[in-house]
Amino acid sequence: MAPNPLVEAFTNLVNRIRGLNYIDEATLKEVLREIQRILLRADVSADVVLSITKTIEERFRQEKPPQGITSKEFLLYLLYQELVKALGGEEAPNVNIGKRPYKLMLIGVEGSGKTTSAAKLARFYIKRNLRVGLIETDTYRPGAYHQLKQLAERVNALFYGEEDSKDPPIAILRHGLEYMQRNRVDLVIIDTAGRHRNEEELLKEAKAIYDEAKPDEVMLVIDATVGRQAAAQTEAFMKYVPINSVFLTKMDSTAKAGGALTSVIKSGGARIKFIGVGEDIDEIEVFDANKYVSRLLGMGDLEALVEKIRAIEEESKIMEEIEEGKINLLTIKKQIDSIMKLGPPLVRSWSYYQVVCCQCSIGL
Numbered sequence: 001m002a003p004n005p006l007v008e009a010f011t012n013l014v015n016r017i018r019g020l021n022y023i024d025e026a027t028l029k030e031v032l033r034e035i036q037r038i039l040l041r042a043d044v045s046a047d048v049v050l051s052i053t054k055t056i057e058e059r060f061r062q063e064k065p066p067q068g069i070t071s072k073e074f075l076l077y078l079l080y081q082e083l084v085k086a087l088g089g090e091e092a093p094n095v096n097i098g099k100r101p102y103k104l105m106l107i108g109v110e111g112s113g114k115t116t117s118a119a120k121l122a123r124f125y126i127k128r129n130l131r132v133g134l135i136e137t138d139t140y141r142p143g144a145y146h147q148l149k150q151l152a153e154r155v156n157a158l159f160y161g162e163e164d165s166k167d168p169p170i171a172i173l174r175h176g177l178e179y180m181q182r183n184r185v186d187l188v189i190i191d192t193a194g195r196h197r198n199e200e201e202l203l204k205e206a207k208a209i210y211d212e213a214k215p216d217e218v219m220l221v222i223d224a225t226v227g228r229q230a231a232a233q234t235e236a237f238m239k240y241v242p243i244n245s246v247f248l249t250k251m252d253s254t255a256k257a258g259g260a261l262t263s264v265i266k267s268g269g270a271r272i273k274f275i276g277v278g279e280d281i282d283e284i285e286v287f288d289a290n291k292y293v294s295r296l297l298g299m300g301d302l303e304a305l306v307e308k309i310r311a312i313e314e315e316s317k318i319m320e321e322i323e324e325g326k327i328n329l330l331t332i333k334k335q336i337d338s339i340m341k342l343g344p345p346l347v348r349s350w351s352y353y354q355v356v357c358c359q360c361s362i363g364l
């Protein structure tokens with residue numbers, strides 16, 4: 001795989017922070033400036049960059065590193081956490097389908113992977129026992145009809161399209177929606193034609209399809225390998241239709257992992273819900289911001305650090321609960337889980353000793 005400039009830049013920074021003896025005022029400023037440079041080079045918008053570094057700075061000054069964690073480890077942890085937050089947070093995105101039928105419209109430039117992703121999504125939800133229908137409205141690309149029809153057959157989804165139709169996409173859509181309604185599908189996925197940001201006609205068509213379908217969700221499909229261009233694509237679409245979520249494709253071959261960071265941060269808060277990790281219809285994953293940022297920072301052993309800090313934080317939260325007398329069986333279970341995560345037997349036995357003391361002192 002070709003070297004990824006963003007991963008390289010972050011990995012260098014992480015190594016530099018690790019090599020520091022002590023983080024004084026000047027070094028902190030320098031590290032923050034370097035984070036800004038890296039993000040700006042990846043085409044993340046200036047206000048987002050500033051908000052990320054400002055939060056890191058404030059938290060670094062205000063929060064004390066948990067016991068046993070050095071200030072440089074803490075700084076790395078804050079960088080990790082704020083990037084994860086910018087990408088939607090630690091919690092997995094909500095991929096549940098609300099009302100039935102739920103209408104999901106896919107948009108994105110030609111070749112970004114819409115049709116393939118439509119089939120992947122159908123497969124994903126069929127496995128969760130939903131009845132799924134696919135509608136092809138792309139009348140521009142020769143073969144789009146057959147491509148989706150064949151994929152629909154493979155994944156056992158209902159399909160509606162009109163081969164060689166003289167009807168405009170909007171009419172095909174209308175017929176398709178009626179067909180899906182009659183067949184009582186739970187989820188309708190609407191595939192659309194590929195668009196280019198200069199092709200205003202096509203963008204207007206996306207808007208017309210949006211107005212007609214009134215989708216519950218518009219999912220922007222972005223090819224992760226386009227890197228910073230993703231931002232421009234996202235912005236062009238956003239002028240015409242609101243974007244609710246993102247499907248990031250070709251994460252298996254991405255040399256420019258920045259695509260995710262750039263596009264999502266630019267897409268006005270729309271979260272990446274899914275990623276495509278190969279051409280096959282089973283190669284779909286729910287996006288995990290933690291995993292993505294770990295890769296971006298070239299983490300490896302940093303993951304152990306993040307786990308450790310999380311366990312310490314969890315531990316101290318539980319200790320507070322215990323001290324406040326808010327203790328029940330669940331607290332004790334959480335306590336034991338977090339102790340087990342802390343690792344070395346010495347730490348475990350010390351923590352265990354603390355729990356016992358606390359529990360005795362509150363008369364448990």
Ligand SMILES: Nc1nc2c(ncn2[C@@H]2O[C@H](COP(=O)(O)OP(=O)(O)O)[C@@H](O)[C@H]2O)c(=O)[nH]1
Nearest residue numbers: 110111112113114115116249250276277278279
């Ligand atoms: N490696 C890889 N290829 C993908 C992925 N998703 C789509 N593709 C490929 O990208 C190309 C364009 O996909 P297509 O669905 O036709 O794009 P559309 O024009 O947006 O409908 C096809 O060759 C797909 O097999 C992915 O996650 N990984």
Ligand SMILES: [Mg+2]
Nearest residue numbers: 114115138144
């Ligand atoms: Mg297509």
